[in-house]
Amino acid sequence: MGNKELRISPSVIRRLPVYLRLVQELKELSIATISSQEMGDRLDLNPAQIRKDLASFGEFGRKGVGYNVAYLDWKLRQILNLDRQINVALIGAGHLGIALSNYARFQSERIKITAVFDRDPQKIGQKVGSLTVADAQDLPLYRQKYNLQMGIIAVPASAAQEVCDELVAAGIKVILNFAPANLRIPKGVHLRNTDVTTELQALAYYLENE
Amino acid sequence: MGNKELRISPSVIRRLPVYLRLVQELKELSIATISSQEMGDRLDLNPAQIRKDLASFGEFGRKGVGYNVAYLDWKLRQILNLDRQINVALIGAGHLGIALSNYARFQSERIKITAVFDRDPQKIGQKVGSLTVADAQDLPLYRQKYNLQMGIIAVPASAAQEVCDELVAAGIKVILNFAPANLRIPKGVHLRNTDVTTELQALAYYLENE
């Protein structure tokens, strides 16, 4: 691509996969064209926001007509780097790790968990789907060999910072963390946290308190 | 509690569990008092934001001193309704569901997965940890019997809307959805989506594109 346009805000980026998902549904319904109005209706978003989000990546709607679904699909994948395979390192072969490797595999073919690591000698050598659990120490080796570009941390909170540091040291700059821990990362690394406990605790606020 | 204070914004609510997590760590370190400055350092947040967040729930810092860790712990739990047991219905006994029931159980004792449901006759009757998978049809029954207050949707996207409707029909108003689907909910229901695929796709944007 080359010129990364004027720093797009994370809020915008996080909506793009949602648009992409809708586009898949539209394709299945053989809908060829869609307006921001209709997209907004389906996603419960403001149409102006959708237009603005998309327009940050160039003009690709047709005035009076709307967006071409096939092109939108192509464009969104291009923006999100989903036009090529992305190799993911999964660290942690516990219940969560195994579920993730199953789950993620199904969903999106271009993002592939290519290697699974653990530190527990009991787990190293075991099979997780078609992958063999490797020693977390060998991360840098695998990093190169398999061109690992993303990391998923699925270890207990107590080990998360160490694993994170190892990922960064191995040159992985994009990390999804499932451990309930406040991880420290250097500049230039992208970290996203997603933790069930935190989500549930926040949701608990909305319970009717009798 | 009674008077829910002047509508607190979701951004504030979502930070509270993070504060709570820090407070647990402080307790383990036998730290009795902490300033917003120190909290901000540890969490990489602006101290003013932390003070403002906490102040929305009353004055409980001491000027010139900071916050009492034990009281902060108590107060945060009270705000988040974590001062009593919360019974959670888990719908979907696949890999993800099983991982969640294992995972969540560990983390936080007051939020308990109390019942697991599925629609697949193969799965109904099977054990998930100490729980027996029930028929999703019987949700309303269990809802009453076990005072289920929250729902977790861990079914495939194709079934998610139906399950969501069933949860709502059974009177469950707080839902955490793991399926990659844009669910429709009526007013008064709180839904939070957390979907690995969406997260990974958004993160993919930040890969260096060579």
Add this chain to the structure above:
DNA sequence: TAGATTGTTAATCGATTAACAATC
């Protein structure tokens, strides 16, 4: 007391939404 830190107001920053000219 003097130093530290809260609670809160005001200032800033960023994100969402409304409005509309351009144009398909």
Add this chain to the structure above:
DNA sequence: TAGATTGTTAATCGATTAACAATC
């Protein structure tokens, strides 16, 4: 063409941060 819908500017709304008086 007339109606529809984009792309974009301006207006609004909300969230974050700075600053500081109050006070422990």
